[in-house]
Amino acid sequence: MSEHPILDVRDLSIHYRGTPAPAVRNVSFTLGRERLGIVGESGSGKSTVGRALLKLLPTADITAQSMRFADIDLMKASERDMLKIRGARMSMILQDPKFSLNPIQRCGAQVAEAYQTHLKCSRAEARKRAIDMLEAVQIRDPERVYDLYPHEVSGGMGQRIMIAMMLLTNPDLVIADEPTSALDVTVRLQVLKILDDLVREKGIGLIMISHDLNLVRNFCDRVLIMYAGRVVEARAASELDHAEHPYTRGLLAAQPHIGGPRTPLPVLQRQQSWENPEGAI
Numbered sequence: 001m002s003e004h005p006i007l008d009v010r011d012l013s014i015h016y017r018g019t020p021a022p023a024v025r026n027v028s029f030t031l032g033r034e035r036l037g038i039v040g041e042s043g044s045g046k047s048t049v050g051r052a053l054l055k056l057l058p059t060a061d062i063t064a065q066s067m068r069f070a071d072i073d074l075m076k077a078s079e080r081d082m083l084k085i086r087g088a089r090m091s092m093i094l095q096d097p098k099f100s101l102n103p104i105q106r107c108g109a110q111v112a113e114a115y116q117t118h119l120k121c122s123r124a125e126a127r128k129r130a131i132d133m134l135e136a137v138q139i140r141d142p143e144r145v146y147d148l149y150p151h152e153v154s155g156g157m158g159q160r161i162m163i164a165m166m167l168l169t170n171p172d173l174v175i176a177d178e179p180t181s182a183l184d185v186t187v188r189l190q191v192l193k194i195l196d197d198l199v200r201e202k203g204i205g206l207i208m209i210s211h212d213l214n215l216v217r218n219f220c221d222r223v224l225i226m227y228a229g230r231v232v233e234a235r236a237a238s239e240l241d242h243a244e245h246p247y248t249r250g251l252l253a254a255q256p257h258i259g260g261p262r263t264p265l266p267v268l269q270r271q272q273s274w275e276n277p278e279g280a281i
């Protein structure tokens with residue numbers, strides 16, 4: 001990790017108004033120019049943490065001892081400040097490009113429009129840059145793809161178009177929320193490779209939110225395991241086999257292994273104590 005973290009989050013708690021309990025409780029972590037995985041079951045609070053970093057939670061109360069992004073105190077940042085940060089210095093990639101791309105605008109025009117908005121350049125310049133960027137995310141024949149509508153591109157291509165759009169401004173932080181779950185296995189590898197290159201070559205910090213423990217274990221440098229709104233385990237990905245929390249151990253035991261015994265996988269036996277603050281980090 002670099003000396004000055006890109007993100008420093010301490011004691012982040014998030015409570016959606018009108019709900020009985022906080023969705024996220026006392027989450028702390030730092031992020032350098034590395035890949036941090038956040039894993040946990042559905043509803044454990046992973047996406048809520050991601051959206052809180054972008055301050056995209058209008059119906060929730062956010063408290064934290066500190067939530068810093070580079071030189072910015074996110075807790076004090078106004079909506080006006082956030083408009084300058086979102087999409088420029090901090091970007092998010094969502095699971096399904098179908099919901100992120102505008103269905104009635106050609107794909108290339110959406111990338112070019114993002115260029116024009118952020119870089120205030122001419123339309124011709126934006127088009128040229130957009131085509132270069134489509135090529136950079138390994139889209140073959142970018143001039144043709146530029147003119148396609150979102151329903152005419154595959155899921156993998158749509159995701160690469162989203163990544164192209166996100167890269168325009170050289171962000172320091174990318175939050176990828178299940179970026180590959182809607183993709184088939186080979187396309188998934190291509191998209192992961194593009195994200196991996198971004199960390200290695202451009203030195204961004206990447207948060208990868210996922211259900212897939214194996215994917216995160218192989219792709220990330222460090223992993224946070226969330227359960228019921230809390231981080232219950234934080235480890236180097238290479239150390240995950242030494243996990244101590246019973247939930248993490250249960251998840252690991254439930255992974256199928258090629259060549260392993262042909263017995264049914266164990267079912268996770270939950271315990272009330274896992275929701276106990278004493279068990280959290």
Ligand SMILES: Nc1ncnc2c1ncn2[C@@H]1O[C@H](COP(=O)(O)OP(=O)(O)OP(=O)(O)O)[C@@H](O)[C@H]1O
Pocket residue numbers: 016019023040041042043044045046047048049059211
């Ligand atoms: N806008 C909202 N209003 C009220 N409650 C919400 C809202 N969004 C999420 N929640 C609740 O907050 C909790 C955490 O949800 P979140 O989407 O962060 O979980 P997650 O771990 O990302 O799940 P998934 O993997 O299914 O996306 C859940 O109990 C969810 O129902």
